[in-house]
Amino acid sequence: MSQEFAARPVLPDPASAPELFDGLLTRRVAAYLIDLVLMGVIVVVLSVVGAVLGFFTFGLAWVSLIFVVPASIVLYYAATLGSHRRATVGMQAMDIVLTPTRGQPLDGWMAILHALVFWVTVWISWPVSLLFALFTPRRQMIHDLVVGTLMVRRSPMTRHWQRMRAGDQYGV
Incomplete structure (x- = not known):
């Protein structure tokens, strides 16, 4: 693989690789529900x-309970999306993966930023975010476009990138 290809990856086109986007929105919603339960x-x-520790610390640990929900969400997304699998448990179950679109690596900080912008857009108006995905060719939601990520199916993605690398080697 050439350095230029690594610095400027070609995004998959739904017209030439429809298998990457087949049922993607349904899979994303199902993955979100699985992750919500977890x-x-x-x-x-x-x-x-925290409640039990509150009794042993004379109520001091109860103060920390206000941080349980945000900390759980941030740690969950950083540990799963920021890992080498680039997918939460729900996304893995639904065969989807998060990929960067701007040539930058997908690390824990980008995963946290992706999750933060996701929760803000869902909190403000989840129907608009879902409707937005219906009208973008790659089924990207608002937070995907803002952060610079793309959600695709994992199993066909490997075959797609292998074809792209083979085409790049032969000057196609």
Whole structure:
């Protein structure tokens, strides 16, 4: 793979690689629901631990309970999206992966930024964010465009990038 290709990757086109975007919005919603359940379990467990610790610390640990929900969400996304798999548990179950579009690496900070902008746009107006994805060719939501990411199906993605690298080697 050439240095130029690595610095300026070609984004997949839905017309030439429709398998990457097949059922993507449905998969994203299902992945979100799975992740919501998992984050809920994490929040409940941490809340119970904080409540019990509150009795031993004469109520001091109860003050920390206001940070349980935001900390759980941030840590969940940083640990899953920021990993080498670039997907949360729900995204892995739904065979989708997050990829950067601006030639920068997808690390923990970008994963946290992606999650933060996602939660802000969903909090402000989730129907607009979902409708926005219906009218973009790559099914990107508002937070994907702002942060510079693209969600695609994982299994066909590997084959797509191998074809792109082979085409780049032969000057196509």
